[in-house]
Amino acid sequence: MKDIKHKSSTFHQIIFAISTFIILFIGVITVKHINNISDSSKLLIHTYEVNLELEHLFSHIKDSENSIRGYLISKDTLYFKPYQEATKNVNNSFLLLKELYADSPVQLHHLEKLYEIVNKRYEYISNYVDKKKAVEISESTDFKQNFKESSTLLLEIRDKLNLMVNIEELYLKQRNSQYNNQIYFTPVLTLSILFITLILIIFAYHQTTKDVERLQASNVKLNKSQFLSYQAEILSEFGTWEWNLNTGVITYSDNLYRILGVTPQSFEAGQENFIKFVHPDDINNVNAAFDKILEDEDLPYFYFRIIRPDGQVRILRSVGKLFVDSPGNKTVLGVTGDITDEHNKNELLKSNYQDLIKVNNDLKISEESSKQAEILGNYGSWILDYDSLKFRYSDNKFRLLGCEPQSFEPTIEKLLEFVHPKDKHIVIEANESALTTRKIPTMNYRIIRTDGKIRRFKTIATSFTDLSGAHSMIGTTQDVTEDYNKSLQLKKRNKELEQNIKELNEFNHVASHDLQEPLRKIQTFTSRINDKEKENLSDFGKEYLSRIEKAADRMRVLINDLLQYSRTNRTEKNLIKTDLNEVIQDSMNELSQNIEDKNAVINHSQLPIIKGIHFQMLQLFSNLLSNSLKYSKENLAPIIDINSTEVIAKDEQILKDKSEKKYYKITFTDNGIGFEQEYAEKIFLLFNRLHGKTEYHGTGVGLAICKKIVENHRGYIFATSQPQLGTTFTIYFPV
Numbered sequence: 001m002k003d004i005k006h007k008s009s010t011f012h013q014i015i016f017a018i019s020t021f022i023i024l025f026i027g028v029i030t031v032k033h034i035n036n037i038s039d040s041s042k043l044l045i046h047t048y049e050v051n052l053e054l055e056h057l058f059s060h061i062k063d064s065e066n067s068i069r070g071y072l073i074s075k076d077t078l079y080f081k082p083y084q085e086a087t088k089n090v091n092n093s094f095l096l097l098k099e100l101y102a103d104s105p106v107q108l109h110h111l112e113k114l115y116e117i118v119n120k121r122y123e124y125i126s127n128y129v130d131k132k133k134a135v136e137i138s139e140s141t142d143f144k145q146n147f148k149e150s151s152t153l154l155l156e157i158r159d160k161l162n163l164m165v166n167i168e169e170l171y172l173k174q175r176n177s178q179y180n181n182q183i184y185f186t187p188v189l190t191l192s193i194l195f196i197t198l199i200l201i202i203f204a205y206h207q208t209t210k211d212v213e214r215l216q217a218s219n220v221k222l223n224k225s226q227f228l229s230y231q232a233e234i235l236s237e238f239g240t241w242e243w244n245l246n247t248g249v250i251t252y253s254d255n256l257y258r259i260l261g262v263t264p265q266s267f268e269a270g271q272e273n274f275i276k277f278v279h280p281d282d283i284n285n286v287n288a289a290f291d292k293i294l295e296d297e298d299l300p301y302f303y304f305r306i307i308r309p310d311g312q313v314r315i316l317r318s319v320g321k322l323f324v325d326s327p328g329n330k331t332v333l334g335v336t337g338d339i340t341d342e343h344n345k346n347e348l349l350k351s352n353y354q355d356l357i358k359v360n361n362d363l364k365i366s367e368e369s370s371k372q373a374e375i376l377g378n379y380g381s382w383i384l385d386y387d388s389l390k391f392r393y394s395d396n397k398f399r400l401l402g403c404e405p406q407s408f409e410p411t412i413e414k415l416l417e418f419v420h421p422k423d424k425h426i427v428i429e430a431n432e433s434a435l436t437t438r439k440i441p442t443m444n445y446r447i448i449r450t451d452g453k454i455r456r457f458k459t460i461a462t463s464f465t466d467l468s469g470a471h472s473m474i475g476t477t478q479d480v481t482e483d484y485n486k487s488l489q490l491k492k493r494n495k496e497l498e499q500n501i502k503e504l505n506e507f508n509h510v511a512s513h514d515l516q517e518p519l520r521k522i523q524t525f526t527s528r529i530n531d532k533e534k535e536n537l538s539d540f541g542k543e544y545l546s547r548i549e550k551a552a553d554r555m556r557v558l559i560n561d562l563l564q565y566s567r568t569n570r571t572e573k574n575l576i577k578t579d580l581n582e583v584i585q586d587s588m589n590e591l592s593q594n595i596e597d598k599n600a601v602i603n604h605s606q607l608p609i610i611k612g613i614h615f616q617m618l619q620l621f622s623n624l625l626s627n628s629l630k631y632s633k634e635n636l637a638p639i640i641d642i643n644s645t646e647v648i649a650k651d652e653q654i655l656k657d658k659s660e661k662k663y664y665k666i667t668f669t670d671n672g673i674g675f676e677q678e679y680a681e682k683i684f685l686l687f688n689r690l691h692g693k694t695e696y697h698g699t700g701v702g703l704a705i706c707k708k709i710v711e712n713h714r715g716y717i718f719a720t721s722q723p724q725l726g727t728t729f730t731i732y733f734p735v
Contacts, residue, residue, distance in 0.1 A: 015207065019200050026193050037183065047172040050100050050107070051165060057093040058161050060086045061118065065154060090118065107164060114160045121153040234258070238337030241269070243293060243320070245330040259316070259338050261308030279305035279313065289318070293332055297322045303339075315340045371395065379478035382410070384434060384461075386471040400457070400479050402449030420446035420454065430459070434473055438463045444480075456481045523552045575713070578614050580607035580621075580666070584642065587621040591629070598629050604642035608664045610733050616709045623702045624729055628670035631727075641669045646735065654718055655732065662735040663715075669728040674721040683719060 067083035070076065094115055101108040239256025243249075250271070254264035260277050267273050271290050278286045282304040289302050299320035306314050320334030371394070374380055380397025384390075391412070395405035401418050408414055412431050419427050423445035430440040443459040461475030526549050534542060584604055588595065595602065602625070625640065632638035647665045649657035675683070684707040706729075710717040714734055721727035 015203070019204070022196060022200070026196060030189065030193065037186065043171075043175040046100065047168050047175060050097065050168050051172070053093055053097050053100065054161055054165050054168070057090060057097065058158070060089040060093055061154070061157060064090060087122070094118075107167060110160060110164050110167070114157065114164070117153050117156050117160060121157070237341075238335055241320075241334045241336060243332040243334070245294070245297060245332065256336055259314070259336065260306060261310060261312065277306045277308070279307055281305070293320060297330060297332060299332065299334060314338055315343045375399075377478065378482075379476050381474070381476050384473040384475075386438070386473070389435075397477060400455070400477065401447065402451050402453070418447045418449070420448055422446075434461070438471070438473065440473075440475075455479050456484045519552060522548070526552065575611040575613065577609055578612040578617055579609045580617065580644075583607075583614065583617045583621055586618050587625055590618075590622055591625055594626070594629055598632060598638050600629055600632070600638040600640065602640045602642070605644055607642070607644045607666065608646075608733075610664060610713070612713050612733070616712065620706050620709045620731075623706050624668045627702060628668065628672055628727070631672045632670070633673055633724075636671070639671050641667075643667050643669075647732075652732070654730075655716065663732040664735060666731045666733070667728055668731075669726065671726040674723045674725050674727050676723060677721060680719045680721065684717070 064083055064086035067080075067086055094111070097111050098108070101111050234255055237255075237259065239259050240253040241256055242251045250269045252265075252269040257264040257266060271287075275283060275286060285302075286304050289299060289304075293299050299318065302318045304316055304318070306316055308314060315338070316336055317339045318334060318336040320332045323331050323333050325331070370381075374394060374396035378400070380400050381394040382397055383392045385392070391410035393406075393410045397410075398405045398407060412427075416424055416427060426443055426445045430443050434440045440459075440461050444456065445459075446454055446456055448454055456479070457477050458480045459475055459477045461473050463471065464474050465471050526545060529537075529545060530549070534545070537545065581604075584607060588602060594600075628640050629638055644664060644666045647663055649655050649659050649661040649663060652663070652665070655663075684703050707717055710731055710733075716732040718730045719727060720730070
């Protein structure tokens, strides 16, 4: 658009210059031609005037001649006056002719000669016109001679006049011919001027029409451009503005108003109204920008914030450049865009870039950690690319085979060179499965390393498709030789353990039958002695008998507790829904006599239903209640509170579990004698007692059984206590 305009303007200037030159040239020629015609006309008139004056001169000379002759013949003085008039006219004619011949030296010369002749003739005549001299012309011989000379001079005058007239006629003929020629070319020149002028007018009309068409096309393009610019402002979220530095008038485009959050042209554009939208923290900077435009007539990239009427804070970027039109008017043309989204995206990109750097660092760390993990875990990784059917091994994969990292090209054929001959079919079948179904089962096979050692490998793999759609298989191969050897040892130990369990069962049988049988006989015989022979015993005998009875009772309780603990370990863990509300009621019924003797108060909230073993829950609750009743304070009725809540593992610091796993939290709180907190874990050990046998009876097995039951249910049990302030047992069962 700009190039076309420049080309058209230059072309018009050239055409205008040529047309002006032609018109001026034609004008000069025309003026010159007119001047020539005028000069020719003047010369013709001049010639006519000269001829006419020559005729007048000759006429005056003749009049003078006739007057003098009349006088000479009649001697009448009346002829003097015409003579004098004629003489005067002759002198005037000479003066006029002298002026007319000023530009003609030839004629002027003839005029001087003629004047000399006329003057000479007047000298002859003057002798006869003097009144004082009376000359008798008939008798005077001089008169005759003078008259004859005068007549000759008159003839010379006539000849000279005829010569001069002939010369003027020649001039007249030449000048008339020249005038006729010039008059002849005048129509031609006039038509030529008209023709050339018509051509220029037609050409100018043609060019003007083309320029009008080009201007109309440019206007259409300009309208399209304005429309596209209007739409571009809306789509790109920018607006334009103009500041006429000569008039101080500022104008905004419609979209600049929209960027400010108002209706287009809803207020008068200007610094004062614009500042109303600027963020308070940026007002000084914006005012400085306005001042900079006035000082520098330019505005570099400038960023600021605005607050729209709806409260939105937007970030704007503005830039302006000076434009000077042909008349010299200075206008700063500017663009202001809403870059809030761009700014937010840049901030997000920066954040993502930082995250990417972090991820990249994490990947490097992970890669290095993976390499170290492969070494520590005694495994290597590999990748099969399905597009190229090529393998890639990690460095430690090579080490597992007894080779240096990347010391050979990984292929299935190369791997088979290391595989034990009896296990090659396993690897071959797995490779065929990977190529056909893209799946392989877990493989266990042996390899022979380069140092000759036989190692057992375990390989697992899975298919993987990346974001580009490329398919591959990723696998790990672990050296499980030590694990295999340990499994053999474990099998051996399991057999030994099974034998020990068998022996323990035999011991339990012995404890439940063979050991209890002698104990029952001891208790039977001591009972008979006590019934029949007690009176015959001495005091020492009675004391010994009492000690035997107590020892036999303790032995019976101990054997029963051991059997109970043994059964707890061997119970099958088939968990079913168990209502703990029923369990607590059964426990209270079982301990009703002891509760009544102690005047104990037992309070419990609604307890949950868990998956458990009913009789173990009954034993757990009974042991905990018995423990609280046993270690109650003297002369103070025991109070036992049982409560239940549902908790999350991460909220319970004592569990040391940061997961979202849920538990039922059940607490048994009493007002008994308590104990030092340092013994909170020791009390759950087998045969552990905090008090002597004489203070509180018991075997130290009850709380150990409680712990074992809770662990059987994948739970936890803890104790918190202070001396003389009571004890709280806290149990966690998974929901």
